[in-house]
Amino acid sequence: MTDAGPDIRDSAVAWHIAMPTMTEDRWHAFVEWLEADPAHASAYDAVTLADARLAQVPPAANVITLADRRPIYAMSRKPMWIGGALAASLAALFAVTTQLRGPQDQSYSVATPAGTTRTIAMGEGSAVTLNGGTRMAFDKANPRSASLTEGEALFSVHHDAKQPFEVALGRFRVVDLGTVFNIVRSKGRLSVAVSEGSVLFDPDGAHLTLQAGDAITVDETANIVTRAKAGNVGGWRNGEMEFSNAALGDVAEAIHRRTGAQIAVSALLSNTPFTGNVKITGDAARDARHLAQLIGADVRRDGEKWLLSPTRAAQ
Amino acid sequence: MSESGLTALFLTQRPVLLRLLTARLGGTDDAEDILQDMWFRLERVPSGPIADPAAYLFRMATNLATDRRLSTTRRERRDDAWKDAMPGDADYPDSERQLIAADELRQVEAVLDEMPERMRRALILFRVEEQPQRVIAETLGITVSGVEKLLRRGYRQLVERISGASADCAVPRRHEDEGSSPHD
Numbered sequence: 001m002t003d004a005g006p007d008i009r010d011s012a013v014a015w016h017i018a019m020p021t022m023t024e025d026r027w028h029a030f031v032e033w034l035e036a037d038p039a040h041a042s043a044y045d046a047v048t049l050a051d052a053r054l055a056q057v058p059p060a061a062n063v064i065t066l067a068d069r070r071p072i073y074a075m076s077r078k079p080m081w082i083g084g085a086l087a088a089s090l091a092a093l094f095a096v097t098t099q100l101r102g103p104q105d106q107s108y109s110v111a112t113p114a115g116t117t118r119t120i121a122m123g124e125g126s127a128v129t130l131n132g133g134t135r136m137a138f139d140k141a142n143p144r145s146a147s148l149t150e151g152e153a154l155f156s157v158h159h160d161a162k163q164p165f166e167v168a169l170g171r172f173r174v175v176d177l178g179t180v181f182n183i184v185r186s187k188g189r190l191s192v193a194v195s196e197g198s199v200l201f202d203p204d205g206a207h208l209t210l211q212a213g214d215a216i217t218v219d220e221t222a223n224i225v226t227r228a229k230a231g232n233v234g235g236w237r238n239g240e241m242e243f244s245n246a247a248l249g250d251v252a253e254a255i256h257r258r259t260g261a262q263i264a265v266s267a268l269l270s271n272t273p274f275t276g277n278v279k280i281t282g283d284a285a286r287d288a289r290h291l292a293q294l295i296g297a298d299v300r301r302d303g304e305k306w307l308l309s310p311t312r313a314a315q
Numbered sequence: 316m317s318e319s320g321l322t323a324l325f326l327t328q329r330p331v332l333l334r335l336l337t338a339r340l341g342g343t344d345d346a347e348d349i350l351q352d353m354w355f356r357l358e359r360v361p362s363g364p365i366a367d368p369a370a371y372l373f374r375m376a377t378n379l380a381t382d383r384r385l386s387t388t389r390r391e392r393r394d395d396a397w398k399d400a401m402p403g404d405a406d407y408p409d410s411e412r413q414l415i416a417a418d419e420l421r422q423v424e425a426v427l428d429e430m431p432e433r434m435r436r437a438l439i440l441f442r443v444e445e446q447p448q449r450v451i452a453e454t455l456g457i458t459v460s461g462v463e464k465l466l467r468r469g470y471r472q473l474v475e476r477i478s479g480a481s482a483d484c485a486v487p488r489r490h491e492d493e494g495s496s497p498h499d
Contacts, residue, residue: 013470017463019377020447024369031331034338041338046478047470048381049388053423053477054442119445123420125382 005039012043016051056123058108058140106140109149115260115282117237122146125158126165131236133257152184152257154234159197170220175200177209182233186253190218195233232277239280245273248295252308255280255287263288266309269297322357324368332376339380349379426476430469433457437465438473 015030022030034041112118114133121127123143130136134151144160146153147168157165157176165176167183169190174183179197183190192201193215201208201216206225210216215230231242236258243251249270252263261284276294280287288306292299297308325332329350336346353375365371427435433455440451441462448466452459 009471009474010467013467013474016470017441017466019374020445022370022373023367024373027335027370027373028331030373031335031338035334041341045339045384046474048377048384050423050470050473050477051442052381052385053419054427054438054473056420057423057427057439057443121443121445 008037008039008043009046012040012047015044016047055121058120058138058143107137108140109135109137111135112151113260114256115258117258122157122165124160127156129154129156129234129237131257132260148183148185150185152182152186152236152254154180154182154237156180172202172218172220173204175203180233181210182230184254186250188220189250190220192216192218193230193233195230236280239282241278241280242276243278244275246275248272248274248308251278251291255291259284259287261287262305263291264305264307266307268310269295269308321365321368321372322354325354325357325372328369328372332372335373335376336380339377340383345383349376349383352379423473423477426473430472434465434469434472437462438469441466 011033015033018026034044110118110120110130112130112132112134116132117129119127119129120138126143128136128146131152131154134153135149136151136153137147137149139145144163145166145168146155155165155167155176157179159165159176159179165179167174169183169185172190174181174192177198177200179194179199181192181194181197181199183192192199192210194210194212196212198209198211198214201210201218208216208225213230215228217226217228218224228244231244232240235241236254239258241251241254241258243254246254247270248265251274252265252270255261255263255278259280259282261282263284272295274295278287278291278294281290284304284306285301288299288308291297292308295308296311298311299306299308301307332350332353333343333346336349337343340346340349353372356375427438430438436455437451440446440454441448446454448459448462452462455462457465
């Protein structure tokens with residue numbers, strides 16, 4: 001029964017490949033195909049099991065090798081004041097003791113341009129969705145770790161108490177305690193928001209536990225942590241963004257990350273706090289006008305750019 | 316589509332979803348179980364437009380069915396591997412699970428390593444990075460039908476090599492024909 005025969009196997013593979021874009025009609029046809037012969041169901045089952053194995057493979061074929069060859073977790077464990085050479089040698093020691101199999105350097109980075117999101121399966125039912133304009137580093141030897149260099153990502157992490165999932169954010173670490181959470185890292189500011197389960201922020205220092213619904217913002221240089229309520233965590237995937245007291249400049253940047261639209265906020269407005277929901281369409285003109293309406297600003301087009309500035313009445 | 320829209324659609328599609336899950340899992344008990352699970356999940360689906368809500372439900376159902384099949388085959392593998400060493404112990408340490416996972420990863424990486432570069436990249440872009448075939452075609456500089464051919468050949472090789480190596484795990488247990496299979 002395992003050896004379904006090449007024709008049935010080919011059909012099963014064809015169904016599997018078509019699946020991401022199948023309409024309702026095709027799904028009904030697929031159900032009929034599955035029911036028609038137990039050999040069909042068996043062949044399809046074999047395809048899904050092979051597919052699940054494939055899903056565990058890190059996206060190494062497409063990687064950009066990191067210029068910084070240090071293993072990513074070493075960055076977060078060393079205090080900043082350790083000199084470069086010493087840090088590098090400590091990192092090398094660390095690499096030898098933690099990477100027992102495989103070549104010494106297995107880190108790779110994944111970068112998304114603004115407007116392009118990408119989901120990376122991390123095995124064991126975990127996945128990371130990178131927003132546009134995001135750069136992350138992963139370690140092939142340790143699928144339970146990731147590093148966010150810049151941008152935004154939503155983590156949906158299968159919890160394993162013996163091997164918690166860790167995200168390195170420069171000097172800080174976030175450790176999952178069973179979890180869906182979102183992290184933004186941009187211009188020296190970090191935001192962590194939790195929608196399911198909980199995470200531990202900075203286990204080596206602040207040691208803050210964030211529960212579902214909690215959020216924090218961290219000024220990376222000033223070391224100031226502000227607690228907040230988590231809004232629509234990961235809503236950016238559907239174009240829904242919720243802001244609470246966010247600087248308008250950050251709002252424009254969040255829209256840019258997600259859609260690639262170049263919306264700039266004039267210096268006069270960029271620090272104005274904004275609270276509210278923004279529904280993004282991906283159409284730069286509409287999104288810029290919508291945002292301008294929400295904040296009562298003027299909008300004008302400058303080539304590919306949309307510039308928001310205070311209305312003349314307000315000036 | 317709102318949440319209530321999705322759950323309403325779930326109710327109308329339920330009979331076909333049940334057929335899909337029954338065919339996948341070889342029994343109605345597991346299928347009903349998954350439908351229950353789907354119902355709870357649908358209440359937590361983030362609101363927002365879903366392009367083809369019915370297709371969304373079918374994808375969700377097949378994914379859950381596959382998850383269930385995976386946990387069954389993993390358990391069977393562990394049972395087979397450790398039956399003699401640890402008789403009667405149902406809970407295996409995480410390190411053993413990790414060994415099996417590492418073994419599975421090495422196996423699939425070995426198969427990928429033997430593939431032509433383009434086929435390997437197409438498979439990884441399709442499955443690991445979940446890119447649409449159009450994007451894969453642009454990335455590799457080939458046509459969409461070329462991508463489809465690469466994926467078909469690649470998956471065929473994966474299935475042959477992987478289910479060949481763990482043949483006893485690749486057959487779903489079918490309650491209704493247990494004992495009557497021609498190979499038993």
